[in-house]
Amino acid sequence: MRVKLKAGRDKRKFIERIEELSGENVFACYQCGRCSAGCPMASEMDLLPNQIIRLVQMGLEEEVLRSKTLFLCASCFTCESRCPKGIDMARVMEAVRHILDPKGKDAFGPGEISPELAKELPQQVMVSIFRKFAK
């Protein structure tokens, strides 16, 4: 299927919103893929980090928003430390998560942790994963 590239305000609005939220210039990315090459979770992802940023550049909002990748990022900042253009990919990921439908389902909510597991888990795991993946 041919992907139709949008032009005009809608596309710009999406990109500008991502840039505003993340504080990163997504057009600085020249798609070397180094973020993906070092990403510990890349093998689980449907879209690699560099593909996420590429889709943002192209303004393909729906494809970005429905990617599983958003909830596989562990914010380990390996991508950030290696990016030759100084883009903090973790911030871009966070910005995309931020604009997901606020009424939508949590990607990972408190209900998904069994009481037994909760007893064993360090507090910081629960605080951090809900901060990242729940509304």
Added chain:
Amino acid sequence: MKLHYYPGCTLKQKTTALDISTREAMRRLDIELVEPEGWTCCGAEYPLTEEKIVGLAAPIRTLRQVREEGGDVVVTTCSFCYSVLKRANKAIQDDPLKRKRVNAYLRDDIQIDPLTKERTTGFADYNGEVKVLHLLEYLRDTVGYPRIRERITRDFRGLPVAAYYGCRLLRPQKEMAFDEPDSPHIFEDFLEAVGCAAVDYPFKQECCGSYLSVSLPDAATEASYRVLRSAKMSGAKAITVTCPLCFYNLDHRQEVIKAAYLDFSGLPVLFFSQILAWALGVDKKLLGLGEHTVPADSVFSETPATEVRS
């Protein structure tokens, strides 16, 4: 002397080993750790979007409290707490807009005078006056390795130990400024200073899977396995961490890892503070070894506890 210390929530609940061994070790160095009055959870994750200003309020409130108590330095051990406190502090120092907005949230906090119990509001703005340090930095720069060496009473006799940095200590480097993200050595230098032999291995700064161990356990299992395997292949007899979450993934989940990867036979996981405490002569009972899933006793018995100095 007294030193402000932010333990964070996990150290008070599930991972007391890190808290207790840290306190005991520091006591041996004549340093009493003081917790800021009324500290709260730092939030564990530093807010990465420009809009989530509120996420900065909790860590900044704690830092302000340190200042109010006359402290100019606060140390932490947990990598997540260190990351959040340090980054929030830097944001307040560097970004006037964030400084203004966060202080606007915090200005009307209620202050209770400990003597008169009088309730007042109106804190002075916090501008990043407190310095956030990881205990490893404090040991290196303020205590100094020579002084630690003087106090050492037990000899590890060059026990090969792997230092595991994980993600938060090192990255993003511009904000953390902890060490070179791809060739760090502060942790190794510490291990060498207390008598271990630091093992070089390529996965020391790779991710353990972090909080994905809850949402995507298999991926985290693999990530942790690779770290443990790499350390073990390089000859380590134990791996040391600073972070309760790394500890959980590498230690508590090691049975799962062993079941999934048959070539891996197990590796004790230790907190750096346990190593320090042991070297300084702290009683084994105070190391919190009961919290370990992988028996770590061997590390402390394999090398006979020769009294190098009486």
Added chain:
Amino acid sequence: MFEPQIMCFLCKWCTSSAADAAGTSRLHHTPNNINMRVMCSSRVDPQHILYAFKEGADGVFLGGCHPGDCHYVEGNYKTLRRITLFKLMLRDLGIDPKRLRLEWISAAEGKKYAETMTEFTEQIRALGPLHLNEKALVQEVVKDE
């Protein structure tokens, strides 16, 4: 309407060329500026600026090459340092430092030049005519030969 006089010192290599480029492209702007071409922005002595104010300029503009592009290696940096300091002195002399503007405009930036001229004119227009505090300003800043 108040028509301010804007005295402009333009470096020959960059901003003066930008002014030419604005002309060639017919980029219209307010006519309040009067340009003097100097070899380098660093040729401009604070005395020249004071004298311009004294002789009736309501605003003074300095145009040089972008940092790193100076034809004379680093003249623009010298200008920057000099003007930063001089602005502090202007305040003491009772002249609003906003009346002095330093801008880097390259030979290619005709558009920026034209826009800056209009913008600066409007800014000075808003400030109103310059009333010199004759006491603060030494009577004769310049000695005649």
Added chain:
Amino acid sequence: MTAPLSAKNKEKRIGLFVCHCGVNISSVVDVEKVAQVLKDYPGVTISTDYVYMCSDPGQQMIIDTIKEKHLDGIIIAACSPTLHEKTFQEAARLAGLNPYQIEIANIREGDSWVHTDKEKATKKAIKIVKSHVAKARQNENLDPIKVDVNRRALVIGGGVSGLQAAMDIADHGYEVLLVEKNPSIGGKMIQLSETFPTLDCSQCILTPKMVEVSRHPRIKLLTYHEVESVSGFVGNFKVRIKKKPRYVDEKLCNLCGECEKVCPQVVPDEFNQGLSFRKAIYMPFPQAIPGTFTLDAEHCLGLNPVRCGKCKDVCDKKAIDYDMKETIVEEEVGAIVVATGFDLYTMQALGEYGGEKYLDVVNGLEFERILSASGPTGGEVRRPSDGKVPKSIVFVQCSGSRDTEKHMPYCSKICCMYTAKHAMMYRHKVPDGQATVFYIDVRAGGKSFDEFYMRTVEEDKVLYIRGKVSKIFKEGDKLIVWGVDTLTGKKVEVEADMVVLAMAMVKADGVQDLLKKLKIATDIHGFLAEAHPKLRPVESLNAGFFLAGCAHGPKDIPETVAQASAAAAKVGDLFAQKELIHEPTVVPVNDELCSGCGICITMCPYSARTLDPDRGVVVVNEILCEGCGACAAACPSGAAQQRNQTDNQIFSMLRAMLRE
């Protein structure tokens, strides 16, 4: 306050010529009015307008008027001075008027073309013209400054660029001094194996050039020498050159090699990038020029006092002299070609690639030595750690290049091509070996370059993977390379026996000290800055200095050679002039006003100003002064005044412009 007017200019007769420029000016500016208003302005003798001043009749009118009215200054109110200043200066010269008495008042670009309000534009034109009259009243007759040229060139650097430049200048008929800091000429090119895209053997094509240079009657070769300092100015430089002691008399040494055999000191061999060893007394490589051994005092067991002495004992020719001392040679030259080359970015800076840790992670130049028939493995591809033939090599392009964040933001330009060559050569030498190249973009713009790259892919089956490597680490005997293929969107892991990093090209090690001594401008990366990026690419901003090769920025061999020849041609231009002409609008010093404070000295980017300690005043070398005027603005006493743009002229112009 009256217009400041010096006594000698009181009688000045100035003519004003206002141009209509067809309707370009006259449609907006009332030119007749301008001419009319200025008629009675102080100093103006005649004021007139004409439709096209730059036309032949227009110019003739100017010439006739100057003669007829005995004018000693004129103002042309017309277009920008960048267009016709020279035209009108020439016309003035024909009329017997000093060209520095011409003023151009720009009322077109600066007025009629950017405004529409006729009244305001006319008023503005009058102000502009008045200011030039005020200035013209104080203009002086000036003569261009003339100076002799020493027709002898200094070339710094004995790599291919320096060799080519020296050869060309010498072939033009001029004498050349070629200074090289190393024991032999040859530079980086002599270390290369084959060259892309033709696969010529680098040594085979460079050695004849080296011999030719060494035998050229007009080239004086100074190897193992370093430039200590440069003073003077274009056409007249004085250079001090340090001669480092070689401890071997190059005329006596017959290359028997006995000294090397007995020398007990083993040192990493620079020529082989440290992949093999040499002795403390050594010849860098067999074809070295001059053909002589050199004793490396830093690694010798000891010369003072002599602690070993074995080499001297075995030397039949008595060529070895432990008492040689460093000496200084003084030379005079008229032009200097800087061809100081490049180095590779250190692998240490990229910790994630392990170049410092793992022997089998090598840089591009090390791999050249491994490929070279004269290299440590005799041209067989063997890896440094254990000498095994690698069955899989990963090549990583852009290692430290195109990284705005931590490393070099620029493209190093030659890595795409040499990596293709490396991969191709490896496949030729190890037919069952796997070559994998990680790249971001392949930049193969050059004659026959893309064809060469395509051959590497199509015929030699080298696997090109589009993506940047994130990390390289060792597991057992293998190097594990973590990369990505952005074309398929797959994260990939490659097991390799060896990794070659195409490290960024950077300024030569230690060159900044030399450039400081030469006082020549560089860009922020320490590469030499050209006078103009398009139109003067081989000249330095500093007159008399010319650039060649990678000292100016990354480039390949043909481009380096072309630039060297261009620099030589520019030196030829300079030497072809009978004398040098310099603009006289410089900033001299009025001795009576100068207090010797030296502020102007610190302002001058050209070191044109020095303090005369005897008289306590600043003296100006007018040849070095480029007339920027930064010193004039800084001089607290007004002793430094720019010719024909004095402070008084500026004040007069301001008054004419601003006072209603």
